[in-house]
Structures are given as structure tokens and as C-alpha cells.
Amino acid sequence: MYFASFWDNFYYFTSMFENINRNVSKSAVFTQKELARMNELLQVKTFPKKTYLLQEGEICNFEGYINKGCVRTYYIDENGFEVTLMFSIEDWWVGDVLSFYEQKPSNFFIETLEECEVMLFNPVTKEMLLAEIPKFERVFRMMMQRSLASMVNRLVTTISKPAQEKYLEFIRKYPTIPQRVPQHYIASYLGISPEFLSKVRAKLAKK
Amino acid sequence: MYFASFWDNFYYFTSMFENINRNVSKSAVFTQKELARMNELLQVKTFPKKTYLLQEGEICNFEGYINKGCVRTYYIDENGFEVTLMFSIEDWWVGDVLSFYEQKPSNFFIETLEECEVMLFNPVTKEMLLAEIPKFERVFRMMMQRSLASMVNRLVTTISKPAQEKYLEFIRKYPTIPQRVPQHYIASYLGISPEFLSKVRAKLAKK
DNA sequence: TCAATTTCTTGTCCTAGTTCAATGGATTGA
DNA sequence: TCAATCCATTGAACTAGGACAAGAAATTGA
Numbered sequence: 001m002y003f004a005s006f007w008d009n010f011y012y013f014t015s016m017f018e019n020i021n022r023n024v025s026k027s028a029v030f031t032q033k034e035l036a037r038m039n040e041l042l043q044v045k046t047f048p049k050k051t052y053l054l055q056e057g058e059i060c061n062f063e064g065y066i067n068k069g070c071v072r073t074y075y076i077d078e079n080g081f082e083v084t085l086m087f088s089i090e091d092w093w094v095g096d097v098l099s100f101y102e103q104k105p106s107n108f109f110i111e112t113l114e115e116c117e118v119m120l121f122n123p124v125t126k127e128m129l130l131a132e133i134p135k136f137e138r139v140f141r142m143m144m145q146r147s148l149a150s151m152v153n154r155l156v157t158t159i160s161k162p163a164q165e166k167y168l169e170f171i172r173k174y175p176t177i178p179q180r181v182p183q184h185y186i187a188s189y190l191g192i193s194p195e196f197l198s199k200v201r202a203k204l205a206k207k
Numbered sequence: 208m209y210f211a212s213f214w215d216n217f218y219y220f221t222s223m224f225e226n227i228n229r230n231v232s233k234s235a236v237f238t239q240k241e242l243a244r245m246n247e248l249l250q251v252k253t254f255p256k257k258t259y260l261l262q263e264g265e266i267c268n269f270e271g272y273i274n275k276g277c278v279r280t281y282y283i284d285e286n287g288f289e290v291t292l293m294f295s296i297e298d299w300w301v302g303d304v305l306s307f308y309e310q311k312p313s314n315f316f317i318e319t320l321e322e323c324e325v326m327l328f329n330p331v332t333k334e335m336l337l338a339e340i341p342k343f344e345r346v347f348r349m350m351m352q353r354s355l356a357s358m359v360n361r362l363v364t365t366i367s368k369p370a371q372e373k374y375l376e377f378i379r380k381y382p383t384i385p386q387r388v389p390q391h392y393i394a395s396y397l398g399i400s401p402e403f404l405s406k407v408r409a410k411l412a413k414k
Numbered sequence: 415t416c417a418a419t420t421t422c423t424t425g426t427c428c429t430a431g432t433t434c435a436a437t438g439g440a441t442t443g444a
Numbered sequence: 445t446c447a448a449t450c451c452a453t454t455g456a457a458c459t460a461g462g463a464c465a466a467g468a469a470a471t472t473g474a
Contacts, residue, residue, distance in 0.1 A: 159398035191366035
């Protein structure tokens with residue numbers, strides 16, 4: 001008994017699933033067996049840089065945990081204007097929830113900006129997981145709550161703050177991202193032109 | 208048997224719960240008994256115009272369905288700038304989901320703009336409902352999905368469209384609201400100054 | 415390795431939207 | 445009913461940020 005539990009822990013916290021197991025364990029308490037079942041249902045996939053996990057018009061058939069790498073979710077409006085909705089890095093989830101659940105075409109592009117290792121549920125495996133271990137409902141509900149909260153936050157910032165503050169808030173909140181993604185994508189996330197972002201940075205550098 | 212079902216339907220679709228029952232039935236199929244149980248758990252409350260359902264700093268202890276009336280959810284940033292996050296009218300849900308679930312102080316104000324009749328869950332009744340009839344998980348998950356989707360939509364519009372288009376999109380999407388709420392609240396929803404909204408409207412009227 | 419491409423910077427000119435102030439109309443409430 | 449407040453409009457002066465253009469720097473890839 002003692003040995004079993006020791007090796008269980010050893011396995012799960014040294015396996016490739018270590019991170020995702022820790023991540024879901026933030027929302028609820030799971031046994032090793034439950035985590036193992038989840039791991040079994042996951043599909044682990046590696047994507048090279050600059051590949052699309054999802055393109056506009058496709059139905060999103062995954063909900064993915066990023067174990068390694070960095071992706072960008074964006075949207076193209078009627079005038080061809082690109083809006084970056086989010087950057088997702090290690091320990092974040094990606095996908096188009098709405099498209100996934102309602103099985104309808106997505107409006108978004110999801111593109112890797114680096115080589116990525118992603119752990120994926122599809123509608124079937126996710127349904128199985130929730131059916132077998134309902135506690136996972138909570139994990140996904142909290143995921144969505146956090147997304148909603150951060151979207152609201154961003155809307156408020158976008159509406160009420162000038163470009164310079166938006167940029168400072170961004171680098172404070174996501175300090176590692178500026179080193180990893182092209183600057184004009186950050187501009188498109190902040191809702192300002194790349195030229196203006198460059199000027200903002202120049203002004204900040206002078207101080 | 209025939210009579211029972213007839214009167215059941217008669218009751219539920221002529222009672223004060225008619226609307227909310229129809230609303231939740233969009234996300235899943237419920238029996239009359241299940242709807243009756245939900246109705247039993249709801250607290251029906253009337254609020255006069257210009258009263259707060261929630262103030263910044265309070266913990267949101269409700270999740271409410273608006274049966275009658277109109278409310279505004281807003282946020283005040285560091286500079287005292289008000290951002291209207293949403294208007295909610297008949298057949299919409301109000302509350303601060305994050306504050307509700309995590310039982311932490313809200314950043315928002317929720318204020319009635321008209322006299323309102325609201326049907327409320329509190330954390331206990333909601334928990335009971337979900338425990339007794341897990342199908343309701345789906346209702347609330349879809350509620351949240353819709354909120355998230357509409358927030359994303361709004362962010363995109365806010366970032367990529369000029370004031371006039373934002374206004375036109377707003378009145379197309381929510382045709383009844385302009386008649387019901389002061390115009391400067393709409394400006395604060397759109398992220399533009401009330402003066403400028405007035406000018407936009409003047410220009411549109413000229414055509 | 416070096417050409418090709420992508421990204422970033424800087425400058426100039428321009429415009430959508432802001433701020434402030436003044437006026438008049440509409441609601442509210444005692 | 446009439447004052448008080450709140451709300452919408454208009455105008456004039458200003459500014460944050462956009463669009464365009466051209467060059468420099470960095471990355472990429474064969």
C-alpha cells in the first residue's frame with residue numbers, strides 16, 4: 001500500500017502529464033486514478049511553428065492544454081483588420097469553446113507561434129471524462145469563468161485606458177510574452193497600430 | 208393522466224414562472240416536475256427604479272433572471288471613469304458570476320434603471336438545484352458560454368470599428384434599449400463620450 | 415552565407431474622437 | 445407647481461492615435 005502510493009506519485013509528477021495534472025488539481029481534488037484516467041483520454045500532439053490548430057470556418061473539435069509553446073488566437077473582421085484575441089502559453093488552455101460545444105463553424109484562427117506540445121480533448125473524450133468523473137465539470141466551468149473575467153477586464157482596459165497604459169499593463173501581466181512574439185501582434189492585441197506601439201515604446205525607453 | 212398533464216402545462220405556462228421556464232428549456236429538456244422544483248427554489252423579488260442589486264466591494268450572493276425591467280452593470284476605473292458592461296432586460300440573467308462562485312468581493316455595480324421583477328438563486332439554492340437535477344449544469348454552462356461569446360464579440364467591435372458603426376450595431380442588436388435608458392449610458396457602453404454620441408446621432412439623422 | 419522576407423522605427427500629415435463650456439429641454443420630487 | 449437636477453445638443457479648440465512612406469534591423473532559409 002505504501003509502495004503503491006509512493007510510485008503513483010512518483011509516476012504522475014515526473015511524467016509528461018505532470019503539468020496538466022497540477023493545473024486541473026487547482027480546481028478540485030482528484031485521486032491518482034482519476035488523473036490517470038484523464039491522461040489516458042488525452043491526445044498528446046506536437047505542432048511545428050506557424051501551423052494552424054484551427055482556421056475560420058472550421059468546427060473546433062478540440063480543447064487543448066498547452067504543455068510547451070505559444071499560440072495566438074485571432075479574428076479577421078470585415079475590413080481585413082486582424083484582432084489578436086489572446087496569446088496562450090504553457091499552462092493555458094486553447095480552443096474555441098463556443099464552436100466546440102455547439103459544433104458550429106468558428107470565427108477564429110488559432111496559430112502556433114513556436115513549436116508546441118498540446119494535450120487535447122475531443123468532444124468524445126471530453127464527454128467520457130465528464131460522464132465518468134463529474135468533478136471535472138468544475139474544472140471546465142472555472143476555466144470558462146476565468147476566461148470571462150479576463151475578457152471583461154480587457155474590455156474595460158481597452159475602453160478606458162490610453163495606449164501607453166495598456167502596454168504597461170500588458171507587460172506587467174504577461175512579462176514573458178514580449179520576448180516570444182512579434183511586437184505587431186501585441187499591437188493588434190492592444191487595439192493600436194504597430195507604428196504607434198513602437199512610438200510608445202520609444203517614449204518609455206527615453207525615461 | 209391526461210388531465211394531470213393538461214393542468215400541469217396550464218399551470219406552468221400561465222404562472223409567473225412561464226418566462227424563466229421557457230428560458231431554461233432552451234438549453235435542455237426538463238419535466239414539469241423539474242421546472243416546478245426550480246421554481247420552488249427561486250426567490251422572486253421586486254426592486255424599485257434606481258436601486259442597487261450589487262455594489263462594488265460586496266460579494267454577489269445571487270444569480271438572477273429578469274422577468275420584468277432593465278438593469279445596468281457597470282464598473283468604475285481608477286480615474287473615476289464609468290464603463291457600462293451590460294444592459295440586461297427581460298429574459299436575461301444578471302449577477303457577477305466570478306464573485307458568486309468564488310465568494311469574493313465584486314468590482315461591479317448592478318443598478319436597476321426601471322422597476323424590476325427578478326427571480327433569484329442564492330449559492331445555497333443553486334447548489335441544491337444542481338445537486339438534485341444535474342441537467343441544470345448545462346443551462347448555466349451555456350449561459351456562461353453565451354456571455355463569453357458576446358464579450359469577445361464586443362471586444363472585437365470596440366477595437367476595430369469606428370463610433371458610428373458601433374452605435375448602429377448596438378441599435379440593431381438591442382433595438383428596444385435606446386428607448387429605455389439614458390443616452391450617455393449607451394455612450395459609456397460603446398466606449399465613446401456622450402457628446403460624441405450625440406454628434407454621431409445628429410449626423411445619422413441628417414440622412 | 416547572403417539574399418529575401420519579415421519586423422521595427424521614425425517622420426509627416428491627418429482625422430476621429432475628446433474636453434470644455436454654454437444653452438435649452440426634459441424629469442423629478444417636495 | 446416650480447425649482448432643482450439631470451440630460452442632450454452644439455460649437456470651438458485640442459490631442460491621441462492612425463495612415464502612409466521610407467529606411468534600418470533582424471530573421472529566415474536555401
